[in-house]
Each structure stands twice: as C-alpha cells, then as structure tokens.
Amino acid sequence: MRQDTKFTNQNFRVIGSRVNRPDGMDKVTGRARYGADYDAPGQLVGLFLRSPHAHARIVSMDISRAEKLAGVKAIITADDLPDLTNGNREMLDILENSMARGRALYDGHAVAAVAASDVKTARKALKLIKVEYEQLPHVTDVDEAMQPDAPVIHDWIFTQGVNPTPKKPSNVCNRTEMGHGDVDAGFARAAHIIEKSYKTEQTHQGYIEPHACVASMGPDGSGELWVTTQGHFAYRNVCAELLGLDIAKLKVTSSEIGGGFGGKTHVWAEPIALALSRKANRPVKVVMTRDEVFRATGPASSTSIDVKIGVTKKGRIIAASAELRYADGAFPGPWAILGAMTSFACYDLKNVKTVGYDVICNRPKVAAYRAPSAPMAAFAIESTVDLAAAAVGMDAVDFRIKNAAKKGTLSSYGVTYGPIGIGPTLDAAKNHPHMKAKLKKNQGRGMACGFWFNFGGQTCSTINIAADGTVNLSVGTIDVGGSRASLSLIAAEELGIPYEHVKASVADTASLGHNDMTDGSRGTFSSGMATIVAARRAIEVMKERAAAMWDIPVDKVDWKDGHAVAKGKKNSKLAPLSLKEIAENSPNTGGPIAGHNEFVADGAGVSFASHLCDVEVDPETGATRIVRYTVIQDAGKAIHPDYVEGQFQGGAAQGIGWALNEEYIYGEDGRLQNPGFLDYRIPVCSDLPFIDTQILEIPNPDHPYGVRGVGETSIVPPLAAIGNAISNAVGLRMTHVPMSPPRILAALEAGE
Amino acid sequence: MPESVVVDVNVNGVAYQREIEPRLLLVEFLREEIGLTGTHIGCDTSYCGACTVTLNGRLVKSCTCLAVQADGGEVCTVEGLEQNGELHPLQEAFSEHHGLQCGYCTPGMLMASKSLLEENPSPSREEIRKGIAGNLCRCTGYVNIIKAIDAAAVKMQGV
Numbered sequence: 001m002r003q004d005t006k007f008t009n010q011n012f013r014v015i016g017s018r019v020n021r022p023d024g025m026d027k028v029t030g031r032a033r034y035g036a037d038y039d040a041p042g043q044l045v046g047l048f049l050r051s052p053h054a055h056a057r058i059v060s061m062d063i064s065r066a067e068k069l070a071g072v073k074a075i076i077t078a079d080d081l082p083d084l085t086n087g088n089r090e091m092l093d094i095l096e097n098s099m100a101r102g103r104a105l106y107d108g109h110a111v112a113a114v115a116a117s118d119v120k121t122a123r124k125a126l127k128l129i130k131v132e133y134e135q136l137p138h139v140t141d142v143d144e145a146m147q148p149d150a151p152v153i154h155d156w157i158f159t160q161g162v163n164p165t166p167k168k169p170s171n172v173c174n175r176t177e178m179g180h181g182d183v184d185a186g187f188a189r190a191a192h193i194i195e196k197s198y199k200t201e202q203t204h205q206g207y208i209e210p211h212a213c214v215a216s217m218g219p220d221g222s223g224e225l226w227v228t229t230q231g232h233f234a235y236r237n238v239c240a241e242l243l244g245l246d247i248a249k250l251k252v253t254s255s256e257i258g259g260g261f262g263g264k265t266h267v268w269a270e271p272i273a274l275a276l277s278r279k280a281n282r283p284v285k286v287v288m289t290r291d292e293v294f295r296a297t298g299p300a301s302s303t304s305i306d307v308k309i310g311v312t313k314k315g316r317i318i319a320a321s322a323e324l325r326y327a328d329g330a331f332p333g334p335w336a337i338l339g340a341m342t343s344f345a346c347y348d349l350k351n352v353k354t355v356g357y358d359v360i361c362n363r364p365k366v367a368a369y370r371a372p373s374a375p376m377a378a379f380a381i382e383s384t385v386d387l388a389a390a391a392v393g394m395d396a397v398d399f400r401i402k403n404a405a406k407k408g409t410l411s412s413y414g415v416t417y418g419p420i421g422i423g424p425t426l427d428a429a430k431n432h433p434h435m436k437a438k439l440k441k442n443q444g445r446g447m448a449c450g451f452w453f454n455f456g457g458q459t460c461s462t463i464n465i466a467a468d469g470t471v472n473l474s475v476g477t478i479d480v481g482g483s484r485a486s487l488s489l490i491a492a493e494e495l496g497i498p499y500e501h502v503k504a505s506v507a508d509t510a511s512l513g514h515n516d517m518t519d520g521s522r523g524t525f526s527s528g529m530a531t532i533v534a535a536r537r538a539i540e541v542m543k544e545r546a547a548a549m550w551d552i553p554v555d556k557v558d559w560k561d562g563h564a565v566a567k568g569k570k571n572s573k574l575a576p577l578s579l580k581e582i583a584e585n586s587p588n589t590g591g592p593i594a595g596h597n598e599f600v601a602d603g604a605g606v607s608f609a610s611h612l613c614d615v616e617v618d619p620e621t622g623a624t625r626i627v628r629y630t631v632i633q634d635a636g637k638a639i640h641p642d643y644v645e646g647q648f649q650g651g652a653a654q655g656i657g658w659a660l661n662e663e664y665i666y667g668e669d670g671r672l673q674n675p676g677f678l679d680y681r682i683p684v685c686s687d688l689p690f691i692d693t694q695i696l697e698i699p700n701p702d703h704p705y706g707v708r709g710v711g712e713t714s715i716v717p718p719l720a721a722i723g724n725a726i727s728n729a730v731g732l733r734m735t736h737v738p739m740s741p742p743r744i745l746a747a748l749e750a751g752e
Numbered sequence: 753m754p755e756s757v758v759v760d761v762n763v764n765g766v767a768y769q770r771e772i773e774p775r776l777l778l779v780e781f782l783r784e785e786i787g788l789t790g791t792h793i794g795c796d797t798s799y800c801g802a803c804t805v806t807l808n809g810r811l812v813k814s815c816t817c818l819a820v821q822a823d824g825g826e827v828c829t830v831e832g833l834e835q836n837g838e839l840h841p842l843q844e845a846f847s848e849h850h851g852l853q854c855g856y857c858t859p860g861m862l863m864a865s866k867s868l869l870e871e872n873p874s875p876s877r878e879e880i881r882k883g884i885a886g887n888l889c890r891c892t893g894y895v896n897i898i899k900a901i902d903a904a905a906v907k908m909q910g911v
Binding site: 018020021023024025026027028029030031032033034036037120205206207208209210256257258259261287289290291480481482642643645646649650652653654676677678682684685686688690691 | 773783788789790791793794795796797829833834839843847848850852856858859862877881882884885886887888889891893894895896898
C-alpha cells in the first residue's frame with residue numbers, strides 16, 4: 001500500500017543540522033575509489049580510434065594488421081554490434097553514438113576500439129587500423145543547419161510536430177509549441193514591444209573525473225561493470241539491451257563519482273567496453289582522456305533564440321513569445337523542448353507562446369547539463385525582461401515582482417502552480433544587503449530569475465537494522481552532492497537514533513530494485529521520501545517485536561524518540577525498549593529487521609531562484625570580473641544546509657564560467673579546436689568571488705518534510721544576471737554567450 | 753632509449769625500487785606501479801591539478817613529470833598526509849568545513865594547500881585564491897575550500 005507522503009510540518013531533531021559527510025574521510029585521505037581506481041585480475045586496456053572528420057563516410061576499414069599484433073585480444077567495430085533494438089530509434093542512436101555505423105558524424109566519433117594487454121600495445125594497434133574516409137559536407141552551427149541548403153545529416157529525420165509531416169528529410173528533428181492565450185492579441189495591446197535575438201555557445205559539464213569503467217563479461221552471458229555514473233541501473237538496462245544480455249545478469253557497481261552534472265547520465269564507452277570484454281573473454285578497463293571527454297561525450301546545446309515581450313504602460317507583461325533553436329548534436333534529443341518549457345516559467349502570463357526546434361548538426365550528441373536547456377533560455381528571456389523593465393522605467397526587481405508567477409498561476413508549460421518560491425526569492429533579493437553595496441567605476445549590478453522542474457522517478461531504499469542497533473541504509477541513487485549525508489539524516493530522524501549510527505551506501509544493481517538516475521535534482525527528494533517510508537515500515541516491524549518481547553498486543557505499542565513505548569494503564573510499568581534493545585533481541589523475535597520501499601516518487605516540487613550579481617568590466621581589455629554574487633533559492637526544506645549552499649554555489653560558479661569564458665570552438669573544418677582545460681577555460685579560484693547564499697524554505701506540499709530538489713536551478717540565472725550586470729556597467733546589451741573579453745571589446749568598439 | 757630503467761623513489765616515507773619504461777609518468781608510477789590511487793588524473797595536460805603531489809618538497813603535477821625525474825627523490829601524496837594515524841589539519845578542515853563535494857580534486861587541492869601554508873602560514877583570502885588557482889574544482893565554487901584552508905591555517909598557527 002502506498003504510504004502517505006504529504007507534507008506534515010513535523011518538528012525535527014536532526015534534520016537541518018550540518019553534520020560531516022560520511023564519504024568525507026575517504027575523500028580527504030585518498031581512500032575513495034573512483035572510476036579509474038579499480039582493477040580486475042587479468043584486465044586488458046581498452047582504447048578507441050576516433051574520427052578526425054566532422055562528417056565522413058567510412059569507405060573501408062582494415063583491422064587485419066592490428067589483429068595480428070601480439071598482445072591485441074579484441075577489436076570491435078560496428079560489424080561486431082548488430083542492431084538488437086527492435087526498431088527503437090532512440091536506442092539505436094545510443095549504439096551508433098557509441099560506435100559509428102558506416103558514417104562518422106562528428107569529430108571524435110568512435111570508429112573502432114581495441115583491447116590489448118597493455119596501453120602501449122593498444123596504441124600501436126590503433127595506428128595499424130586503416131580507415132578510408134570519404135569526407136562529406138558538414139555543418140556545426142545551429143542556424144546554418146536549419147537552412148534549406150544545409151547538408152542533411154540523417155535521411156531518416158522528418159520534422160516531428162508539424163502537420164503534415166514534411167516529405168523531405170531535414171536537420172530539424174522536432175518542433176514543439178507551448179503556451180496559452182493569444183499572443184498576437186496581447187502584442188496588439190502592448191504599450192512597448194521588445195524584440196531581441198541571442199546566441200549561446202556550446203559548453204561542457206567539465207567534471208574533473210573523466211569517464212572510466214572496468215567491464216567483465218563471462219562466457220555464460222553474465223557480466224559485471226564497475227563504472228563512474230549518475231545512474232548505474234540505467235547503464236545496466238541500456239548496455240543489456242544494446243548487447244542482448246539479460247538485465248539481471250549484468251551487475252553494475254557505481255564507483256565514487258568525480259562530478260557528473262548530467263554528463264554521466266548517458267553511456268558512451270561502456271557498451272563497447274563490455275563488447276570488448278565479451279570478445280576477448282577478459283576484463284577490459286577503459287579510461288577516457290580529457291580530449292575524448294570534450295570531443296566524444298555529451299556537452300550542452302549551443303542555441304539561437306529570439307524573444308519578444310510586450311508590456312503595458314503600468315509594467316505588466318501582456319504577451320511574451322520566444323523561438324528557440326537548440327543544437328542537439330549528431331542525434332535527436334529533447335533539448336529545445338526543455339528550453340521551450342522553461343522559458344517563461346517564472347512569470348504570470350495571460351498570453352504566452354514558445355516554439356522550440358531541435359536541430360541536428362555535426363557535433364557530439366548532447367547530454368544533460370544541470371537544469372538542461374534552461375540557462376540558455378533564461379539568458380535570452382531575462383535579458384529581454386530587463387529591457388522591458390527599462391522600457392517602462394521600472395526597476396528590474398520591482399518589474400519582476402509585479403509579473404512573477406504565484407500559487408494558482410497557469411505556467412507557460414501547462415501546469416498550474418501550487419505554493420512556489422519565485423515571489424519570495426524576489427522579495428528577498430529586493431531586501432538583500434547586496435542591493436545596498438556601493439558600486440565603483442566600470443561596475444554594474446544585474447539580476448535574473450531561474451526555474452527548474454525537478455523530478456521524482458522510480459526509487460527504492462532499504463533499511464537493515466544490525467544486531468547492535470546501528471543501521472544500514474541502502475539507496476539506489478548515486479551520491480553526487482552529499483546525499484549519503486542527507487539520507488542518513490533522514491533515516492536518523494525517522495528512527496530516532498544518532499546520525500552517526502546510520503551507514504548509507506549506494507547499493508549495486510544486484511542488491512536493490514531499479515532506481516532511476518540521479519538527475520532532475522531528485523537524489524535527496526526521491527530517495528529521501530523512499531527512506532522515510534522504509535524507516536516507518538521498519539518501525540512497524542520493531543513495534544511487533546517489542547509487542548512480542550512484552551507479550552502484549554501490537555496495537556498497544558507506540559514509537560517515540562527511538563523507543564517502543566507500551567500504551568495503556570495496564571502496561572504503565574513496562575519500561576520503553578530502545579531500537580538497540582529490540583535489535584539485540586531480534587534473533588529470538590523473528591530474525592532480521594528491515595524496512596524497504598519501492599515506488600515512483602511523485603510530487604517533485606518546482607524550484608525557483610533569484611540571483612544578484614555585480615561585475616566590473618575593464619574597458620581596455622573587455623575582461624569582466626565578478627565583484628559580488630548572491631544566490632537566493634527556495635529549497636523547500638534544507639535537510640543539510642551546507643550541502644544545499646554547496647549546490648547553490650557550485651551551480652552559480654558553473655554559470656559564471658558559461659557566461660564569461662566557456663565555449664566549444666569549431667574550425668571551418670568542423671573540428672573542435674579547444675578540447676582541453678587550457679583553451680576551454682573553466683573558472684579557477686581566483687576568477688570567482690565569495691558566492692553568498694540565502695536559503696528560503698517554502699515547503700513542497702507533496703513531500704513529508706517539504707523537500708524540493710536543489711541541485712540544478714542555481715545554474716539557470718547566472719548567464720542573464722551577468723549579462724544584465726554588464727549592460728548596467730557599460731551600457732551595452734550583450735547578446736552572445738560567452739561574454740568573453742574579445743566579444744565585449746568588439747561590442748565596446750562598435751558602440752563607440 | 754633503453755627498454756627499461758630502474759628507479760628508486762621514496763613515496764610517503766617508504767622506499768620503492770621499480771623497473772619501469774623510461775616514458776612512464778610519475779602519476780602512472782604512483783597509481784599503477786605502487787597502487788596509490790589517491791592521486792587522480794583529470795586532464796593529462798597539467799592544467800586541472802588533480803594529480804598534484806610534492807617531489808622533494810616542491811609541488812609538481814605528476815601527469816607531466818616523468819617517473820625517472822623522481823629517481824632518488826622523495827614524493828609525498830595525499831596518502832602520506834596522515835602521520836601516525838593522525839589526520840593533517842588540512843584533511844580535518846576539508847572534512848569539517850565541507851571543502852569538497854565529489855572529492856576528485858581534493859587530493860591535489862590538499863597538496864597545493866599544504867604547500868601554500870608552508871610558504872605562507874597565514875595567507876589572506878586573496879592569497880589563498882591565488883595559491884590554489886592551479887587546481888580546478890567544478891563542484892564547490894571554491895567557497896568552502898577557502899574556508900577550510902583558512903581554518904587549517906588558524907589551527908596550525910595555534911599549535
């Protein structure tokens with residue numbers, strides 16, 4: 001039976017405390033084991049041969065010389081990977097992205113893989129593979145890819161979402177329209193209409209740990225995979241389907257993860273590592289280089305966005321529309337859909353329309369990156385909102401307060417909001433000390449809002465109570481931001497025991513039922529909810545055991561502060577039994593005590609943030625320095641405030657990098673020119689200010705503690721907040737992200 | 753070039769002698785030859801700093817240093833920070849002040865911070881920022897890392 005998971009506004013004992021994370025000790029001593037820190041006996045080294053071309057037909061491939069090299073144990077090409085996907089094009093895309101099938105679709109696309117006894121032999125073998133390519137016309141820019149004369153990358157893509165479906169294939173795989181009301185009528189009544197076009201360049205999640213795995217397939221069709229991932233169950237299901245394995249016979253163990261931010265929700269080398277292992281009948285270890293991570297995993301979309309906002313004289317947005325074009329890379333994805341959905345989610349609008357186009361181009365297959373697709377849309381929308389505020393002579397914060405969505409608002413993507421935090425974050429922004437800080441020469445202040453849906457999904461957790469009263473909590477969501485700490489706090493809260501008595505672990509795929517990935521800011525939300533239910537079920541068992549120990553009916557037993565308490569006058573002499581006492585007696589009262597829960601964690605609460613930012617622009621160089629930065633976000637309930645703040649700060653830092661520096665740079669030849677951290681510059685410590693945070697708690701009515709996901713929203717506002725600040729510093733509206741020194745300098749010079 | 757050479761390297765106070773290929777990187781020596789996987793590889797190009805260790809007391813990025821360059825030398829890695837079962841004050845501070853999330857950059861960050869505090873026992877926040885600018889962290893925005901280094905510096909000064 002499904003347990004009630006509504007918000008109850010209970011008093012907390014340990015929730016909200018700032019305990020040390022259980023994984024911290026291993027991480028400061030070097031004991032933590034990441035993807036590359038595991039070896040299997042007799043393992044081989046797996047390496048990939050990758051396309052040097054943006055788009056090319058593989059005319060022929062000769063692996064015979066490589067195969068003969070001593071120490072080479074297996075070579076995999078598309079010929080070794082039959083299509084077992086039964087017409088599921090999305091799965092076939094994943095397979096084709098893992099290994100080119102007749103055509104290389106982007107610079108870095110894998111065309112062959114080798115397993116050899118050591119890395120030197122494997123490298124030599126790659127050099128001995130002869131590939132004859134016929135270069136094909138390529139396109140890497142999203143707007144160019146939509147042109148009628150653009151090279152059509154897939155002959156099987158006919159734009160979905162238009163009626164009738166086109167008869168000619170194109171690079172536009174999907175058109176999505178969202179909204180309500182009548183925007184044309186709204187614009188007709190507007191006192192001011194602001195129209196602006198924007199571009200944002202492609203960015204990468206930039207996790208410091210490259211992808212790594214050890215795959216081991218036995219001749220009986222059973223296998224094991226050790227891997228750095230955000231979703232070991234999803235990796236298992238995908239790899240099993242692509243390789244024709246029984247799902248339950250592939251055991252996936254997740255390593256400690258060195259950052260993912262969405263980029264480790266998708267398989268890349270893993271199916272091939274398993275295929276190599278199966279062919280060689282030996283374990284195979286694959287560790288990507290940074291160059292491979294940039295060229296051949298899944299960065300975020302580059303975009304091109306047009307926004308139109310109409311306002312009344314009194315400063316009310318009367319109509320708003322946007323057309324959003326997202327580059328999905330070599331295969332279709334939902335990226336423009338998410339952009340179209342999130343665009344105007346912060347506002348209460350009568351007339352709104354967004355149209356998203358997902359566009360194929362010769363770049364890597366795009367993957368999720370923290371609140372995927374929302375930051376680019378927010379850059380375009382929130383920049384235009386500032387222009388609209390200025391058009392009616394209103395302060396940017398006041399204008400947003402006036403137009404903010406609230407409880408009961410029909411959102412631009414179709415749901416009607418419950419209690420939400422956009423208004424409170426804006427009020428907090430208006431009253432924040434940041435707003436009173438004095439600005440110096442060449443400095444400017446900007447602000448922007450952000451939204452992310454959050455996600456619940458399939459989840460299960462198990463609590464096992466050890467004989468000494470300590471507790472194992474097994475969860476199936478990967479810990480990417482401190483969830484073992486937050487989930488241990490939740491278990492301790494429910495069971496009434498100290499935090500230190502709980503040991504949380506991420507279970508392997510053989511030890512727990514299916515869990516969806518840690519994405520959609522769902523780790524603490526969904527596994528937390530599952531842990532609450534599991535703990536409450538374990539308490540029911542403990543009440544039964546206490547009743548047996550006392551020899552009284554179970555309905556006379558209550559649970560209070562970690563103890564079974566006997567109810568009624570008759571039982572008043574029975575001293576409460578602690579969890580520890582009940583656990584110690586468990587061998588005689590029915591055996592091990594456990595509680596578990598499997599469900600779909602519905603009711604993820606939407607999340608809003610407002611960011612404040614002060615910048616200083618150097619007019620000589622065009623370089624922008626962030627002087628002051630404040631994140632205000634609704635957490636619903638902060639289980640572990642330090643880790644909530646950590647998410648706020650981390651997302652803001654990534655957003656700052658995106659806004660000012662980070663971009664994939666493609667040459668005329670369609671090749672990526674900066675696949676390394678030297679030329680793809682993520683923020684270093686001296687680039688960033690001390691990022692200030694303010695946590696608001698507007699409870700999510702559909703979580704027992706009121707929790708909302710907190711991991712992603714923080715990356716949504718920075719691009720726009722910084723753009724608005726730059727505009728206020730130098731009087732120039734930047735419309736192209738990153739707002740790097742050369743772009744700002746060019747804009748300054750053009751402005752003069 | 754010879755097929756293999758013999759090197760003697762003292763790592764965290766333990767003497768190791770290994771016959772290695774001359775092209776072997778120090779980080780590969782540490783991880784693969786002697787099994788110390790606390791030193792991580794993030795970029796292979798000496799930019800991210802995840803592989804930072806000290807060689808003869810000086811910070812090096814072990815992904816761009818050959819193992820033969822450490823021949824006869826002393827290397828300290830994250831595994832060598834604990835002394836007699838006692839954590840280094842920086843390790844304690846990173847744990848207590850939440851100076852990490854995923855933890856992948858942490859070993860390199862600890863080594864860089866240790867070196868910083870040896871050169872400058874009471875750095876300003878600005879000096880900390882510059883002192884660890886050779887080490888990338890993608891999770892934290894560096895906020896709690898700076899707090900942790902600050903706290904460790906205070907504690908070490910008090911001893």
